[in-house]
Amino acid sequence: xxxxxLTTPIxxxxxxxxxxxxxxxxxxxxxxRYQRMCGFDVFFLTGTDEHGETVARSARKAGVEPKAFVDExxxxxxxxxxxxGLEYDRFIRTSEPGHAAAxxxxxxxxxxxxxxxxxxxxxxxxxxxxLYVTDPTPEGNCPTCGRAPERVQEENLxxxxxxxxxxxxxxxxKHPEFIQPVTRRNEVISFVRSGLRDLSISRTRFGWGIPVxxxxxxxFYVWFDALTNYLTGIGYGAGGAKQRExxxxxxxxxxxxxxxxxxxxxVYWPAFLLAARLPLPRSVWAHGHWMFEQxxxxxxxxxxxxxxxxxxxxxxxxxxxxxxxxxxFGQDGNxxxxxxxxxxxxxxxxxxxxxxxxxxxxxxxxxxGEIPYPSAGADRTAEDKEVEAVAEKSITRFQQCFDRYxxxxxxxxxxxxxxxxxxxLVETEPWELAEDETRRARLxxxxxxxxxxxxxxxxxxxxxxxxxxxxxxxxxxxxGDPSQVKLDELSWGQLPTGTRxxxxxxxxxxxxxxxxxxxxRELEEKLTAGPTGAAxxxxxxxxxxxxxxxxxxxxxxxxxxxVRSADRVAGxxxxxxMMVDIGDEVRQIVAGIAEAYSPxxxxxxxxxxxxxxxxxxxxxxxxxxxxxxAAVGEQGRPxxxxxxxDVPVGARLx
RNA sequence: UGCGGGGUGGUGGAGUCUGGUACCACGUUGGGCUCAUAACCCAAAGGCCGCGGGUUCAAAUCCCGCCCCCGCAACCA
Numbered sequence: 001x002x003x004x005x006l007t008t009p010i011x012x013x014x015x016x017x018x019x020x021x022x023x024x025x026x027x028x029x030x031x032x033r034y035q036r037m038c039g040f041d042v043f044f045l046t047g048t049d050e051h052g053e054t055v056a057r058s059a060r061k062a063g064v065e066p067k068a069f070v071d072e073x074x075x076x077x078x079x080x081x082x083x084x085g086l087e088y089d090r091f092i093r094t095s096e097p098g099h100a101a102a103x104x105x106x107x108x109x110x111x112x113x114x115x116x117x118x119x120x121x122x123x124x125x126x127x128x129x130x131l132y133v134t135d136p137t138p139e140g141n142c143p144t145c146g147r148a149p150e151r152v153q154e155e156n157l158x159x160x161x162x163x164x165x166x167x168x169x170x171x172x173x174k175h176p177e178f179i180q181p182v183t184r185r186n187e188v189i190s191f192v193r194s195g196l197r198d199l200s201i202s203r204t205r206f207g208w209g210i211p212v213x214x215x216x217x218x219x220f221y222v223w224f225d226a227l228t229n230y231l232t233g234i235g236y237g238a239g240g241a242k243q244r245e246x247x248x249x250x251x252x253x254x255x256x257x258x259x260x261x262x263x264x265x266x267v268y269w270p271a272f273l274l275a276a277r278l279p280l281p282r283s284v285w286a287h288g289h290w291m292f293e294q295x296x297x298x299x300x301x302x303x304x305x306x307x308x309x310x311x312x313x314x315x316x317x318x319x320x321x322x323x324x325x326x327x328x329f330g331q332d333g334n335x336x337x338x339x340x341x342x343x344x345x346x347x348x349x350x351x352x353x354x355x356x357x358x359x360x361x362x363x364x365x366x367x368x369g370e371i372p373y374p375s376a377g378a379d380r381t382a383e384d385k386e387v388e389a390v391a392e393k394s395i396t397r398f399q400q401c402f403d404r405y406x407x408x409x410x411x412x413x414x415x416x417x418x419x420x421x422x423x424x425l426v427e428t429e430p431w432e433l434a435e436d437e438t439r440r441a442r443l444x445x446x447x448x449x450x451x452x453x454x455x456x457x458x459x460x461x462x463x464x465x466x467x468x469x470x471x472x473x474x475x476x477x478x479x480g481d482p483s484q485v486k487l488d489e490l491s492w493g494q495l496p497t498g499t500r501x502x503x504x505x506x507x508x509x510x511x512x513x514x515x516x517x518x519x520x521r522e523l524e525e526k527l528t529a530g531p532t533g534a535a536x537x538x539x540x541x542x543x544x545x546x547x548x549x550x551x552x553x554x555x556x557x558x559x560x561x562x563v564r565s566a567d568r569v570a571g572x573x574x575x576x577x578m579m580v581d582i583g584d585e586v587r588q589i590v591a592g593i594a595e596a597y598s599p600x601x602x603x604x605x606x607x608x609x610x611x612x613x614x615x616x617x618x619x620x621x622x623x624x625x626x627x628x629x630a631a632v633g634e635q636g637r638p639x640x641x642x643x644x645x646d647v648p649v650g651a652r653l654x
Numbered sequence: 655u656g657c658g659g660g661g662u663g664g665u666g667g668a669g670u671c672u673g674g675u676a677c678c679a680c681g682u683u684g685g686g687c688u689c690a691u692a693a694c695c696c697a698a699a700g701g702c703c704g705c706g707g708g709u710u711c712a713a714a715u716c717c718c719g720c721c722c723c724c725g726c727a728a729c730c731a
Contacts (some may be wrong), residue, residue, distance in 0.1 A: 408668080
């Protein structure tokens with residue numbers, strides 16, 4: 001049996017799983033189930049990435065040892081995957097001893113091949129990003145996250161990434177399917193063409209990592225450590241039977257990743273593998289991101305969607321269906337509760353679920369629960385043949401789409417069959433025929449035909465919605481379960497006749513939109529109210545109130561000022577430079593309010609100024625104070641503080 | 655300003671690489687049916703495919719210019 005080895009990224013345990021993690025894993029699970037139905041011997045690997053300074057810090061903050069911290073968060077991931085019915089073959093954790101051994105081994109191989117050298121790094125380092133800041137912003141901040149980097153000096157081991165530029169480009173050229181979709185491929189190619197710098201692969205600043213052999217005080221940089229999981233997860237370096245398993249499974253057929261880490265997977269990873277003389281994975285597929293109601297999800301916006309509330313209300317299949325159906329694989333998608341419920345009600349409840357219950361009800365009522373069969377000489381009408389044709393076409397189309405991970409279109413193909421079946425029932429009116437004893441044969445043909453269509457649709461839906469598919473399968477009284485269906489053998493006419501249908505009940509009950517929306521919001525709130533971010537349950541101390549004393553407040557000097565003049569700062573979209581009269585002097589102040597206020601609106605206006613703030617140059621212009629404004633809405637639109645009574649310039653606020 | 659992604663009937667999306675019928679879902683309006691989960695079926699209305707130019711027998715699709723939106727980054731003390 002041919003093998004199919006696929007992976008998700010290993011998730012960084014600094015944060016609790018959110019919708020993005022769930023999406024990748026759902027996709028992987030769906031592909032795994034699909035490929036099994038296609039006859040592949042599938043191996044599905046996922047796991048957690050547990051090293052690095054950020055994790056060490058979060059653990060310290062939570063007051064626990066790193067190991068205890070990562071154990072807790074890794075368990076959260078495993079629990080969630082379990083509740084969502086995601087069935088991986090192995091969950092790897094980079095803190096496992098076996099993994100460390102394998103990382104060391106591959107390092108030795110790469111080192112012996114001459115691709116490692118020792119260098120000195122002196123400069124800026126951004127701790128949250130775990131990146132060296134080689135070209136900081138004009139302000140001296142990290143270009144990735146905008147925070148202030150720290151000045152460090154350390155001796156590092158470097159990987160000669162630069163030596164692989166040509167070989168990588170050649171590989172992309174020869175294997176166009178290596179990076180997908182095409183837009184990502186183009187991005188990567190232009191990045192590599194622009195020149196590769198050697199990569200520092202060790203750190204000496206912290207200890208929470210895998211020690212580098214023979215290098216006192218060095219631990220591996222997270223990516224060198226993390227990427228290697230794809231090898232260790234299937235037995236690399238383990239020896240014996242495990243090594244044979246490795247040889248059988250490697251190279252990976254598919255690395256599923258989010259678009260934010262395509263570079264690591266399409267550049268660094270193949271370079272490491274080339275250096276270690278290992279075959280390269282067949283493809284790296286980068287999917288897009290989920291937005292929440294048209295906005296990027298982010299912690300600061302507080303709009304991170306979690307799978308748990310949705311699962312509680314809709315069940316895992318409802319969530320899976322939405323994720324697969326609504327996003328064009330590879331592009332960004334938009335998540336909203338309203339869209340989720342609309343999809344659920346119209347596709348799952350009205351079309352599919354309702355089809356099953358109307359059909360099963362009729363089988364129960366007209367044939368005592370036994371799926372009837374068309375009698376030998378029964379005439380088949382044009383309608384019957386049409387249904388068969390649609391079913392055959394759905395099977396083909398579904399496979400074509402799923403083969404290229406076009407889940408959305410593939411599911412559409414199944415729905416074209418479901419729609420055809422609903423239509424068929426309306427047109428043939430079996431409930432009319434049931435009134436007439438002489439037309440039993442025709443009635444039998446119709447119900448058999450519809451049931452056969454439902455069987456095919458249900459089999460095709462298994463990869464996307466395993467639970468629902470299994471339930472309807474058994475409600476129809478079919479043998480075994482849909483996972484055993486071989487897709488290349490699935491075709492019209494295999495529905496066994498005379499099988500007794502099982503007890504049935506609605507698999508996708510219709511939902512009251514308003515009520516469910518409310519329920520979702522409540523569940524969500526309950527979740528956010530708990531420890532947020534990385535904090536594993538209970539590990540975080542109750543928030544101490546951030547009281548300040550009156551003396552603290554007294555340190556801030558705020559005065560009423562009047563804007564004398566205001567001008568835009570050249571080349572800056574949001575900045576205004578103002579001259580503000582604060583009584584005894586006129587201050588120059590720069591503020592990021594240009595998008596909300598025009599200079600003309602401001603001149604002559606009384607505002608509140610923090611006057612004892614340390615002066616600072618912003619975009620080359622000195623600012624001697626800060627203007628006080630409310631941040632309104634999610635975008636933080638500034639609204640200036642004002643007085644409704646007249647106040648003299650220079651008056652102090654207390 | 656730099657990089658990336660977009661602008662398609664009321665809404666959300668396909669289609670753009672590989673020019674030639676604008677497709678899907680939701681929504682709206684009218685009708686049908688009663689087996690079914692107020693579900694299902696039929697019909698209709700609704701689009702100068704962001705704007706301007708070009709290539710072509712033919713452009714949503716290719717080329718040039720412009721406008722607008724979103725994300726990231728840079729300024730937001």
